[in-house]
Amino acid sequence: MRWIACFLILLSTARTTCGDDAQAAKDATIVETLLRLKTVDVNSNPKLKDAVLRHLELHKGTPKYVDLIERLNLRGVEEALLQLALADPASTEGVRAGELLLKRGQAELIAARIDGDDEDVATKAISLLGYVDNKDALEILKPLALDDQRSRPLRTAAANALGRSRLGERYLLRVVQDGRLPADLNFTVANVLYASSDDAIRIEVAKHLTLPATAGSKPLPPVAELAKRSGDAAHGQELFKTKATCIKCHKVRGEGKEVGPDLSEIGSKLSREAMFVSILDPSAGISHNYETYTAVLDSGNIISGLKVSETDDSITIRSAESIDKVIAKSEIEEIVKSTISLMPADLQKTMSEQELVDVVDFISTLKKTAS
Numbered sequence: 001m002r003w004i005a006c007f008l009i010l011l012s013t014a015r016t017t018c019g020d021d022a023q024a025a026k027d028a029t030i031v032e033t034l035l036r037l038k039t040v041d042v043n044s045n046p047k048l049k050d051a052v053l054r055h056l057e058l059h060k061g062t063p064k065y066v067d068l069i070e071r072l073n074l075r076g077v078e079e080a081l082l083q084l085a086l087a088d089p090a091s092t093e094g095v096r097a098g099e100l101l102l103k104r105g106q107a108e109l110i111a112a113r114i115d116g117d118d119e120d121v122a123t124k125a126i127s128l129l130g131y132v133d134n135k136d137a138l139e140i141l142k143p144l145a146l147d148d149q150r151s152r153p154l155r156t157a158a159a160n161a162l163g164r165s166r167l168g169e170r171y172l173l174r175v176v177q178d179g180r181l182p183a184d185l186n187f188t189v190a191n192v193l194y195a196s197s198d199d200a201i202r203i204e205v206a207k208h209l210t211l212p213a214t215a216g217s218k219p220l221p222p223v224a225e226l227a228k229r230s231g232d233a234a235h236g237q238e239l240f241k242t243k244a245t246c247i248k249c250h251k252v253r254g255e256g257k258e259v260g261p262d263l264s265e266i267g268s269k270l271s272r273e274a275m276f277v278s279i280l281d282p283s284a285g286i287s288h289n290y291e292t293y294t295a296v297l298d299s300g301n302i303i304s305g306l307k308v309s310e311t312d313d314s315i316t317i318r319s320a321e322s323i324d325k326v327i328a329k330s331e332i333e334e335i336v337k338s339t340i341s342l343m344p345a346d347l348q349k350t351m352s353e354q355e356l357v358d359v360v361d362f363i364s365t366l367k368k369t370a371s
């Protein structure tokens, strides 16, 4: 009873004019009290709710934020939870926000982001579903991985997300066994299932899919395994410029051609795992502005490459050999954007496993310098 009396006094004074600090202190006490009075529904009292919302605002970005929303059973903040979850789906806070949303039956809210126009947000929403432990999440991911109306990066993200749970792994395996896996996901799914901690899954997938082979036709281990190996960065630098041919398409600190992105700071952008994936399965996540265009000309010639510029009458296409060709639009019969990267998918074949690790070791050292 004492608590309730004290609480009512607090509430009645909550809106009096006082400094921000005093207000914050009052809000904090209200929240503290609400946490003890389990029977009060904060959602049905606008004044209380305002106090809680003000208090929450001060705790944005801290672990307390989601915790309070959950413990106070605060409603109407689903959009804020979603924003938090999508800001960093692979963080403790992001996952907690996502799990709370799903617990509250808001799977649709996340699904709507996956169906939206923003591919970056959609990819984050998909990876969020892979990190949360929830059945509804699996049900959204399953059809997505196989939906040929979806872009390859989205399907790849869905397959990777499914690979984060045992039920998801089993689903992927069944799809493989039934021969229903789209070929462009072979690498992603093999990589996920070969890394399973379940022996039976690893044995079964090996009957159907193989991982890319290096020189000497030796299949590589899954990327999760490769990323743990250490190599010789100096040797990797040498290979980058020679046998591995990376320099024919990538610039590093001013040296090299500009077919692919400049890799001078790639070590600050990608994890080691992501680097292996970039090399072994280049089309899985083609960076913006690096889509391959294929133009069929009236002459019957076909020209493929990156679109480096476009005017009213012409398009300039850069080939994999870094040769720019200006094509008059009047000569083009058809031009299509392809989902296959200009970066060859079998570069690892020129290298041994150790050499591949050395190359990744080298590009991992390419970090932003503090200016």
Ligand code: HEC
Residues within 6 Å of the ligand: 240, 244, 245, 246, 247, 248, 249, 250, 259, 260, 261, 266, 269, 270, 275, 278, 279, 282, 283, 285, 286, 287, 290, 291, 320, 321, 341, 342, 343, 344, 347, 359, 363
């Ligand atoms: C024939 C040209 C070509 C060659 C050779 C090539 N790349 Fe690429 N690379 C590209 C293109 C184009 C892209 C951008 C499209 C994409 O992401 O697939 C790219 C993307 C990448 C990315 C991702 C960059 C980012 O910002 O996300 C990495 C990492 C990379 N390449 C590393 C390498 C390494 C290492 C080698 C040598 C073993 C290599 N590449 C050889 C053309 C090439």
